[in-house]
Amino acid sequence: MKNSLAVTLLLAGALGTAASAYAVDTRARFIAANCSYCHGPDGKSRGAVPSLAGLEPGYFVDQMKAFKDGSRPGTVMKKHANGYTEAEYEMMAKYFAAIK
DSSP states (O other): OHHHHHHHHHHHHHHHHHHHHHHHHHHHHHHHHTTHHHHOGGGOOSSSSOOOTTOOHHHHHHHHHHHHHTSSOOSSHHHHHHTSOHHHHHHHHHHHHTOO
């Protein structure tokens, strides 16, 4: 009885962790999808706009902050950067960094 309870609790914890990771990944993918209009599918640009796929997360976050505060000029990026929180920058950064 104790063993089956322990196994049940272990599985429930594992499923909860997996569901939580999936939810974060899904939200990151959803937010990052907005970038695909200019930066290409999955952040892989095929033109003059820089690719986001494979960027170091810290660099990505720093650039988004720079667009937001105006220290890095951009045509539309200030407006986009203002639409996200720093936590969302982090989520997008991890999402794009994982794409090779």
